[in-house]
Amino acid sequence: MVLFNKPFDVLSQFTDRGSPTPRRTLSDYIDLPGVYPAGRLDRDSEGLLLLTDDGRLQARIADPRFKLPKTYLVQVEGLPDDAALDRLRTGITLADGPTRPAAVEAIEPPALWPRDPPIRYRAAIPDSWLRLTIREGRNRQVRRMTAAVGHPTLRLVRWRIGDWSLDDLAPGAWQLA
Template identity: 60%
Template sequence: MAKVILFNKPFRVLSQFSDTEGRETLADYLSAPGYRAAGRLDYDSEGLLLLTDNGSLQQQIANPKHKQWKTYLVQVEGEISDDALTALSEGVALKDGSSLPARARRIISPDIWPRHPPVRERKSVPDSWLELAIREGRNRQVRRMTAAMGFPTLRLIRRQIGDWDLAGLAPGEFRTIDVHVAQSTKPRRPRPPSRRRR
């Protein structure tokens, strides 16, 4: 059994336990010796961050080759169009290559906690929300995808990773769960027969 901490990372908190520049870190919210973050969440993003005390599980969660779905609530500048949602779903051309097909849908403004500081409002420019799920882990990928469609991201909240979600967690809160880690099924190489000297 391994333990996993589900943490609702607030805005402008680093996904690590120390910082040389005096910024807020995970250590300001929880004490978890022996735990490491399974993947990252940008300083200016919010929401679900997973930490575990098991190295194999950390790799299963964080390594992009396992293609865990990560679901985000995304507030963008402008009224997101059907064409943009279709393009996001099919894959977007980025500087480091096209993104994999995603799941994208328009949503009404979600009932979530206020951000501190709040997103700057511009009365002349509307905003809208979408739910976007991706299976990759490129640097600032969601922000780059929406920007490529002409809809800059204003606020980004990770709601879910695989089957784990934020349910019941306010910013800065966490809960710990036990997770069964399957043993590797990789076959062992047969050992060559030993030779005895006579």
């Protein structure tokens, strides 16, 4: 098992097909034959990505029916009140159907690495941080959930998948687990 801290603006795949301008991929960081991502993390998201050479383990990690918890540190626009957090805790109805309930709490800004490029700062609109755990993994789900309660995501860092955690792994770094 490989734990990788995927930087912002990196594709969760080893090749970039069809783009007129080359984009950074996993092959810019990981030179291990035969490992593949167990799930994905959007190009504009950061954090923990697991890679394995075990197809069964890959399916167990990525398949939502196994309900493996995934924890994100989420910087959102605005200051979510208890009602917004309760909506996330009970599940949100998105265009593709209702989500499972999420575990969510407001947190102090975490000690993270600077993002490149930085998040746009707007003096008139405050931001805040949430720790949000889901047990499914739809396309851009966390971003859609926070937007649905009126607090668009500004920065998204996946911190944990099941028992695997980012801990002190620097952006662009990987380690064997």
